[in-house]
Amino acid sequence: MNKTKPWSKIISKTANFKLKKGVTSFINPFSMLLLINEHLIAEEVDQWCIDGISLVNKLNKTLKLKYTRYSFDETSLAPKIFQYAKENNLRIALIGTKEEYIAKAVNNIEQKHNVKIYFTRNGYFNSDYEKEKCYQKILDLKVDLVICGMGTPYQERFLIELKNxxxxxxxxxxxxxxxxxxxxxxxxxxxxxxxxxxWIYRIIDEPKLFKRYFIDYPKFFFRFYFFRRSL
Known part of the structure; x- marks a missing residue:
C-alpha cells in the first residue's frame, strides 16, 4: 500500500474554506506528517483547508492553485463562525483541551462573541464508554456546531465517529x-x-513547539518533495 496515499486524497479534497455540514479540518506541515498513514481520516473528512502560510505557499507554487490560509482561531475563522452561529441560533459544543482550561476558554469565548455554549467537555477520554456518553449528549442536545480541539488525528476521529x-x-x-x-x-x-x-509567538509562548517548527516542518517538506516526484 502506498504510504503517502492519504496525502493524495487530502490534497484532492483541499479547498478554500466554505462552511458546510460534515467534518472540516485543517492541515499544516506537522499535521500532514501525522496523517501520512491515516487512510480512513483522509477519506472521511469532508473538507480540508490549509492552516499554515508555508504550506499555502508550497501548494500554490507546486500545484499552481490559489489557496488561502484558514485557521480556526481569532485571526481567521473563529469570529466568522461564531457570528454565523449567533445569527442562525446554532447550538454549540466545545470539545478539547484539558479540564483545567476548558471552563476559562468557554467563558472567554462566550464573552467575546456573545454566544451560548450548550455543551463542553475536555478532550481526554479514559474509555470508549466515556466517549459514547459524550456522543449521546451531543445528539440529545441537538447540537448544531461542534468545535473540537484534541490535536491531530484524535480530533478528526472524534468528529468522524460522531458523524457516523x-x-x-x-x-x-x-x-x-x-x-x-x-x-x-x-x-x-x-x-x-x-x-x-x-509561529514565532507560539514558540515564545510554548517552547516545546520549537521541535515542530525546526525539525518536523523541514521533515515534511523533504518527504513532500519525493511525494510529488512519485505522482
Whole structure:
C-alpha cells in the first residue's frame, strides 16, 4: 500500500474554506506528517483547508492553485463562525483541551462573541464508554456546531465517529484554539499576526513547539518533495 496515499486524497479534497455540514479540518506541515498513514481520516473528512502560510505557499507554487490560509482561531475563522452561529441560533459544543482550561476558554469565548455554549467537555477520554456518553449528549442536545480541539488525528476521529452515529451538523477541528482562548481572548499580538509570524509567538509562548517548527516542518517538506516526484 502506498504510504503517502492519504496525502493524495487530502490534497484532492483541499479547498478554500466554505462552511458546510460534515467534518472540516485543517492541515499544516506537522499535521500532514501525522496523517501520512491515516487512510480512513483522509477519506472521511469532508473538507480540508490549509492552516499554515508555508504550506499555502508550497501548494500554490507546486500545484499552481490559489489557496488561502484558514485557521480556526481569532485571526481567521473563529469570529466568522461564531457570528454565523449567533445569527442562525446554532447550538454549540466545545470539545478539547484539558479540564483545567476548558471552563476559562468557554467563558472567554462566550464573552467575546456573545454566544451560548450548550455543551463542553475536555478532550481526554479514559474509555470508549466515556466517549459514547459524550456522543449521546451531543445528539440529545441537538447540537448544531461542534468545535473540537484534541490535536491531530484524535480530533478528526472524534468528529468522524460522531458523524457516523447520525449527527448532521457542522464539525470543525480547532487544534490549540481552546488552549489559547483559556489564556487570552486575543492570543496573538497584532505585530506577529500582521507579519504572518504567528509561529514565532507560539514558540515564545510554548517552547516545546520549537521541535515542530525546526525539525518536523523541514521533515515534511523533504518527504513532500519525493511525494510529488512519485505522482
Amino acid at each position: 452515529k447520525g449527527w448532521n451538523g457542522y464539525g470543525l477541528t480547532c487544534g490549540g484554539y481552546l488552549h489559547q482562548m483559556a489564556k487570552s481572548q486575543n492570543y496573538y499580538p497584532v505585530f506577529f499576526d500582521k507579519l504572518n509570524i504567528r
